[in-house]
Amino acid sequence: MKQTLLEKIRNHTARVCVAGLGYVGLPFAVEKGKMGFHVVGVDNKQERVDMVNRGINFISDVKDDELKDLVDRGLLSAVRSFEDAGDIDVLVIAVPTPLTKNLTPDLQSIENVTRLFAPFVRRGQLISLESTTYPGTTEEIMLPILESGGLKAEKDFFVAHSPERVDPGNPHYTTKNTTKVVGGVGPESLDVAYAFYSQTIEHVVPVSSAKAAELVKVFENTFRAVNIALVNELALLCDRMNLNVWEVLDAAFTKPFGIMPFYPGPGVGGHCIPLDPHYLEWKAKELNFSTHFITLAGEINRMMPEFVRLKAWRVLNSFGVAPSQAKILVMGVAYKKNLGDCRESPSIEILEMLVKDGVQVVYHDPFVSEFSQNAISMQSQPLTQDLIERQHLVMILTDHSNVDYTFLATHAAHILDTRNATRNVAVNRERITLL
Numbered sequence: 001m002k003q004t005l006l007e008k009i010r011n012h013t014a015r016v017c018v019a020g021l022g023y024v025g026l027p028f029a030v031e032k033g034k035m036g037f038h039v040v041g042v043d044n045k046q047e048r049v050d051m052v053n054r055g056i057n058f059i060s061d062v063k064d065d066e067l068k069d070l071v072d073r074g075l076l077s078a079v080r081s082f083e084d085a086g087d088i089d090v091l092v093i094a095v096p097t098p099l100t101k102n103l104t105p106d107l108q109s110i111e112n113v114t115r116l117f118a119p120f121v122r123r124g125q126l127i128s129l130e131s132t133t134y135p136g137t138t139e140e141i142m143l144p145i146l147e148s149g150g151l152k153a154e155k156d157f158f159v160a161h162s163p164e165r166v167d168p169g170n171p172h173y174t175t176k177n178t179t180k181v182v183g184g185v186g187p188e189s190l191d192v193a194y195a196f197y198s199q200t201i202e203h204v205v206p207v208s209s210a211k212a213a214e215l216v217k218v219f220e221n222t223f224r225a226v227n228i229a230l231v232n233e234l235a236l237l238c239d240r241m242n243l244n245v246w247e248v249l250d251a252a253f254t255k256p257f258g259i260m261p262f263y264p265g266p267g268v269g270g271h272c273i274p275l276d277p278h279y280l281e282w283k284a285k286e287l288n289f290s291t292h293f294i295t296l297a298g299e300i301n302r303m304m305p306e307f308v309r310l311k312a313w314r315v316l317n318s319f320g321v322a323p324s325q326a327k328i329l330v331m332g333v334a335y336k337k338n339l340g341d342c343r344e345s346p347s348i349e350i351l352e353m354l355v356k357d358g359v360q361v362v363y364h365d366p367f368v369s370e371f372s373q374n375a376i377s378m379q380s381q382p383l384t385q386d387l388i389e390r391q392h393l394v395m396i397l398t399d400h401s402n403v404d405y406t407f408l409a410t411h412a413a414h415i416l417d418t419r420n421a422t423r424n425v426a427v428n429r430e431r432i433t434l435l
């Protein structure tokens with residue numbers, strides 16, 4: 001039974017199902033399809049299912065023509081439910097793992113998908129969870145549901161965790177050339193999962209358990225959150241010391257060993273860094289253990305939007321402009337440069353604060369033409385000289401590469417640059433305040 005599955009994996013005749021066709025699931029489905037596997041996506045959003053079936057791409061890391069080609073050749077399709085997905089050999093789960101309002105894990109999507117799939121578990125299948133989550137999810141939450149029909153993991157079917165590490169928008173590291181970690185609920189599962197991932201990914205690193213693989217991923221994101229908090233704290237201190245944090249960091253990072261670059265900013269955003277460490281924090285509490293670094297990093301990173309607002313008021317005050325009379329142009333609402341993803345974006349949190357303060361605020365973002373979040377719906381304004389000159393202040397919150405920052409600095413009354421995007425701008429430096 002194991003050999004049959006391994007053979008299907010090795011000769012690419014295994015039928016692969018990807019549950020969750022988002023930033024992680026769709027690029028993965030395309031990568032598997034390009035290797036010749038028949039891939040079916042399951043997503044509960046009808047719109048996404050329809051788009052895939054029409055060969056229309058909606059994820060920036062996926063190439064439009066590659067997706068269309070796979071759909072045309074019948075190698076990729078999408079459905080709403082497992083009932084319509086056909087006979088599946090390998091199920092990869094890449095559904096969201098958000099936090100509740102109280103910063104506790106919300107595993108609803110993982111649990112839902114696992115329950116919906118449970119009636120379709122059969123001998124000789126591999127089920128691999130890719131969603132980021134706390135150590136123990138695969139074994140403690142998924143396994144009992146998958147085994148509820150009577151079949152047993154390791155003996156009848158195989159279960160693994162292989163965290164996705166994709167960095168959306170990264171031109172160098174994609175699904176294919178980013179080393180992947182994999183852990184099984186037992187050695188049989190690890191064998192099968194290792195064989196499966198090795199087909200499409202250049203380097204696969206096995207670890208001893210699914211739990212260890214889960215911890216690898218949350219640790220990686222905790223590492224980033226803590227280091228970003230460290231440089232954010234340095235930015236707050238430099239503000240008090242009247243020092244330029246960017247100059248200090250640039251000089252520090254010239255040391256060729258023992259340090260690595262992280263940069264401050266208006267806060268952390270996206271689906272990973274602000275959320276994942278709290279999965280670990282929550283799990284640690286169950287063991288009566290406090291993850292002090294995670295708590296502290298979260299506190300510091302969440303302080304940044306408020307600090308940026310304060311800094312903006314200081315600049316306006318120096319011109320004698322009250323916030324309620326101010327006109328501000330926000331540059332960038334995406335959480336990260338060169339992406340159109342606004343999830344958990346600190347820019348939007350800051351925009352909301354400005355609106356509450358009575359500021360007349362507009363935004364420009366070449367990657368986000370409009371957004372609607374909480375009580376605010378806005379559209380990106382074309383970046384014209386007139387638009388810039390009408391503002392009391394321009395706030396750079398996301399440092400997209402395709403913006404002409406010299407043009408901005410030439411026409412802006414003043415710029416508050418929270419990303420050092422104006423690093424190479426030579427004109428009107430006296431009108432630029434850095435974070």
Ligand SMILES: NC(=O)c1ccc[n+]([C@@H]2O[C@H](COP(=O)([O-])OP(=O)(O)OC[C@H]3O[C@@H](n4cnc5c(N)ncnc54)[C@H](O)[C@@H]3O)[C@@H](O)[C@H]2O)c1
Binds near residue numbers: 019045113131165168
């Ligand atoms: N985006 C990233 O950069 C990134 C990187 C590494 C890991 N991750 C992790 O991967 C997981 C997925 O993240 P994402 O960014 O791809 O999310 P996403 O929101 O882009 O995509 C998730 C997809 O799952 C679908 N979905 C939700 N519930 C479902 C259900 N019950 N049944 C079927 N489909 C369902 C949604 O409609 C959506 O299309 C998360 O755990 C995330 O933390 C994300």
